[in-house]
Amino acid sequence: MSLKIAIIGAGAWGTALAISASQHASKHQVQLWTRSPEAAHELQSERANARYLPGVSFPPELTCVSTPIPELAKWAQAHDLIVVGTPMSALRTMLSTLQDIEAPLAWLCKGFETGTTEHASGAMPHEVCQQVAPSLLAGALSGPSFALEVAKAQPTALVAASAHAFVRQTLVDAFHSPSLRIYANDDIVGVEVGGAVKNVLAIATGLCDGLNLGLNARAALITRGLSEMTRLGLALGAKAETFMGLSGLGDLVLTATGDLSRNRRVGLLLAQGMDLQQAVRSLGHVAEGVYSAHTVLHRAQAVGVDMPISSAVVALLDGKLKPLEAVAALMGRDAKGETA
Numbered sequence: 142m143s144l145k146i147a148i149i150g151a152g153a154w155g156t157a158l159a160i161s162a163s164q165h166a167s168k169h170q171v172q173l174w175t176r177s178p179e180a181a182h183e184l185q186s187e188r189a190n191a192r193y194l195p196g197v198s199f200p201p202e203l204t205c206v207s208t209p210i211p212e213l214a215k216w217a218q219a220h221d222l223i224v225v226g227t228p229m230s231a232l233r234t235m236l237s238t239l240q241d242i243e244a245p246l247a248w249l250c251k252g253f254e255t256g257t258t259e260h261a262s263g264a265m266p267h268e269v270c271q272q273v274a275p276s277l278l279a280g281a282l283s284g285p286s287f288a289l290e291v292a293k294a295q296p297t298a299l300v301a302a303s304a305h306a307f308v309r310q311t312l313v314d315a316f317h318s319p320s321l322r323i324y325a326n327d328d329i330v331g332v333e334v335g336g337a338v339k340n341v342l343a344i345a346t347g348l349c350d351g352l353n354l355g356l357n358a359r360a361a362l363i364t365r366g367l368s369e370m371t372r373l374g375l376a377l378g379a380k381a382e383t384f385m386g387l388s389g390l391g392d393l394v395l396t397a398t399g400d401l402s403r404n405r406r407v408g409l410l411l412a413q414g415m416d417l418q419q420a421v422r423s424l425g426h427v428a429e430g431v432y433s434a435h436t437v438l439h440r441a442q443a444v445g446v447d448m449p450i451s452s453a454v455v456a457l458l459d460g461k462l463k464p465l466e467a468v469a470a471l472m473g474r475d476a477k478g479e480t481a
Contacts, residue, residue, distance in 0.1 A: 149235065156190045156226075157291040159203055160200060163199070172205075174206055193426075223239065230255065245279070245307060252336070279308060280301065281329060285387055287395070299323050300323075301323050301326070302332035303327065326383065335384060337437055340433060341437050341454050350409060352412045370384055
């Protein structure tokens, strides 16, 4: 079945999914939206997004557009599926803009929302949606994936998470292909906790690798990090089995060990002696773990969940601990049972 798909946000991940959907056997009609008319014109004329996906050409079926924000909802409503590819920090505003659309919608961002003077911090994406657009049929597309590999049609598996079966099925219809497998899951809490916490844990693993602590230390961090992630997810109402799947263990392993991981790169740069501002500037892209680490820890503390690795990452990012001190703090904890 051919679908009309709107992808809002021409960053690396939004662009990669637009390319993938444009090449689907069902001949989807895909439009990639960006806020800037100049950027849309450049993408359309160059047939590539050189900033985020160098060396990858757009298929002929992909159209790049820019519609003014006041007209965005009307434009989006003409599609069968809307995919929001903005960062977590822009999700609330975008969902408010799109709150009255009837088509299914999915977001790509991973993380917990950082609070402002207008609203409290720590909300997961689906909680933001409940607050500002409760009537939307919405969900998340998540899982272990680097945008460049998806754009190049390298084998990838993702999770379509939503409380609504129609949303899950629409995402499967839109993106499932020989190179991109889509698995449906109704545990959106677990999928979103996994997507948020793995970014924080990847910073810790990058630090470990940057300090040359060895593969034993890396394995310990990933395994104990998965335990932290699971504890928080269960406290927030997730299913335990979700964390042994793509959006839990799968996404954690990829982000903690993959050379394309921006969050892992932050840890590597901190281990080399850069301060946080220098590390973030050198990336040139958003590393969500830097912005969600505090809110992940805040949410854990609110429900009484101990997350020592995440706590060490926050102290490191805040400059309260140096890299070796963060490692010493973790290794100096009292002995305990593995499942405690």
